Amino acid sequence: MAHINKVIRSINLAGECLCVDIFMRPDGSYGFDEYRRDPEDGRGWYAIGHHGSARFDTADEALQGARHCIAWLAGALPD
Numbered sequence: 001m002a003h004i005n006k007v008i009r010s011i012n013l014a015g016e017c018l019c020v021d022i023f024m025r026p027d028g029s030y031g032f033d034e035y036r037r038d039p040e041d042g043r044g045w046y047a048i049g050h051h052g053s054a055r056f057d058t059a060d061e062a063l064q065g066a067r068h069c070i071a072w073l074a075g076a077l078p079d
Contacts, residue, residue: 005031008059013076019045020073022062029055030062034070 005023008030012019017039022032034049051069056062067073 009063011073011076013072018072020049020066020070022059022066024059025055029057030059031055032062032066034066 003026005025007021007023009022010019011022017037019035020032021035022030024030031052031054032049033047033052035045036048037043037045049070051066054062054065056065067077
């Protein structure tokens with residue numbers, strides 16, 4: 001059986017070259033990771049944060065963990 005995480009929320013930095021995804025794993029736990037894409041490179045998004053193994057009980061806890069680890073994220077979220 002394939003291991004597929006379901007993205008719950010994706011937050012893009014202005015310019016849309018960096019994003020953070022909050023996701024739910026098949027086991028019901030949540031996590032996040034930071035991704036980058038380079039417009040001149042057609043391969044798309046790739047992980048740069050290496051936070052994907054952190055586990056949280058809720059999507060809100062995962063978002064708070066992401067805010068703590070990813071410096072630009074707080075400025076990209078509404079107050």
